[in-house]
Amino acid sequence: MTTAHEAVLVLEDGRTFRGESYGALGETFGEAVFATAMTGYQETFTDPSYHRQVIVMTAPHIGNTGVNSTDMESQRIWAAGVVVRDPAVRPSNWRSQGDLGEALREAGVVGISGIDTRALTRHLRDRGAMRVGIFSGEAARADTDELRQRVVDTPPMTGAALAAEVSTTEPYVVSPPDGRPARFRVAALDLGVKGMTPTLLAERGIEVHVLPSTTTFEQIAALEPDGVFFSNGPGDPASAEHEVELLRQVLEAKIPFFGICFGNQLLARALGLDTYKLTFGHRGINQPVLDRTTGKVEVTSHNHGFAVRWPEGVPTDQPADTPYGPVRCSHVALNDDVVEGLQCEDVPAFSVQYHPEAAAGPHDAEYLFDRFVQHLSSYQNQHDENEHDEHNEHEQNGRGPGAQA
Incomplete structure (x- = not known):
């Protein structure tokens, strides 16, 4: 020793x-x-x-x-x-x-x-x-x-833009295990992603394209993803201007979105909500969170020093108006009532503040990856139905493959 x-x-x-x-x-x-x-x-x-x-x-x-x-x-x-x-x-x-x-x-x-x-x-x-x-x-x-x-004399955490310092410099792909075919393709923005996250997504049949934090919307669109994911990461969400603008483009395109931790804060800012610095933050395991969708209490793992500020005058059990439609506070911390999740009503986007992938905590929150898969499946089915309806409309208007010249 x-x-x-x-x-x-x-x-x-x-x-x-x-x-x-x-x-x-x-x-x-x-x-x-x-x-x-x-x-x-x-x-x-x-x-x-x-x-x-x-x-x-x-x-x-x-x-x-x-x-x-x-x-x-x-x-x-x-x-x-x-x-x-x-x-x-x-x-x-x-x-x-x-x-x-x-x-x-x-x-x-x-x-x-x-x-x-x-x-x-x-x-x-x-x-x-x-x-x-x-x-x-x-x-x-x-x-x-x-x-x-x-x-x-050292810089404070407030105002720090750190995602680019921890993000991958080159894209890479995590495929479903055992050679299984992929059901979906997801563009995952690496803001400080933990290795277990793309692994858990891949286990659910997702081909995960992990991308640098500097990725543009055009680069994401070129992948033709079924969904977009924003990871956890360090720093002040108020400093992540590029990532927030990128997320707004994702919301406008109505591509299914799932974010965790830093990704939750960026979704809030993309929707026009504010974020603030917690006094000492939530870090560690065994932190109780209420999922208002199911009414269940999850024992979760946290690491965040910033949080979402819910609009003043709007109860957290009521939706708040945003430029992208109403958003609900889907999860709340039972220790201090901090907003722990967001669910959009008019666009296919949701997020949580804690870590559903955390190996250091219990697995109460791992269902969130399944919920994302459900969003991807619904989006894909809706997309297929829209294509089918467009095809039938062309047929009825005499513009189908069998139409006379």
């Missing part, structure tokens, strides 16, 4: 915690957020939505089950930094292929251990998510006021 070095965590408001280094030595900056989960730390750290965030794990023991290649949600660790109380001395699990501390070190991710994460979490809960720096080794010996100033 590698020898730990002195480390210090400095928040932008001056609160300081001293502990030991964990992961790589050096310094890192980001937004301090806390994640409430006892399991799934590897899925959390490799989620691109955590880009430029320093994750405080509320569970005291982290690293017990090690790391493995299967639980990676992307090709790398995206967390800007990791904060734990008691890292595991050694991993113990039949699936383990390595030690978490070593994995963080190899990835160059700076962390800190041995601090009172409960006190830090309570501080963030009361004061809100804020900028933070972790300094270890020689960097930890600098003057605290100087370190705090360096934290304050």
Whole structure:
């Protein structure tokens, strides 16, 4: 086991915690957020939505089950930094292929251990998510006021456009498994997509074309998709002007749309609704959400620091008017009444704020992928009926294949 070095965590408001280094030595900056989960730390750290965030794990023991290649949600660790109380001395699990501390070190991710994460979490809960720096080794010996100033000089999450930094640079295709023929083709905009998402779509007979965040509507239309999907991702939805304009073109074309997390916020903005920054966000598992469509309560996994602002004066159980027709708040968080889903009435579009693909949580919300398939099927049937009606109209007007010249 590698020898730990002195480390210090400095928040932008001056609160300081001293502990030991964990992961790589050096310094890192980001937004301090806390994640409430006892399991799934590897899925959390490799989620691109955590880009430029320093994750405080509320569970005291982290690293017990090690790391493995299967639980990676992307090709790398995206967390800007990791904060734990008691890292595991050694991993113990039949699936383990390595030690978490070593994995963080190899990835160059700076962390800190041995601090009172409960006190830090309570501080963030009361004061809100804020900028933070972790300094270890020689960097930890600098003057605290100087370190705090360096934290304050870093950019805040509000206004940050980060999707392009985590998106794929080249399109790729995920096909249905076992050589099964595809029932549908979906254009999936990668805003920080987790690997499980296109996998779950492909398992339902969808040929998933994963596209860069800079993709244009013309490029999407050239694929002749049966539907469009917007993934989760980091950053402020108010900064995603290209993605919002792209989504408006999708809505105008009435192509079925499904969005999760960041995609939910972008659907809101495309419809003309506003978004805002939550005090400390929803991150972690076991978060109850009411699906108003079924009346069922789902236990869900979350990672979002921004949320949809429902129009003032309109109850969340009533539809709101938009340029694309009425939209309903289809899901609501039971802890704080945050809007957790949208369902359009005049265009085939819906979205949720949480993660139905999350391997770190239960599978209560996986049905949403089936709901998307139902939307695709309805759209395809309607399209076929319209073509059939047009063909019959041409026949009746003497313009069919058998018409006399």
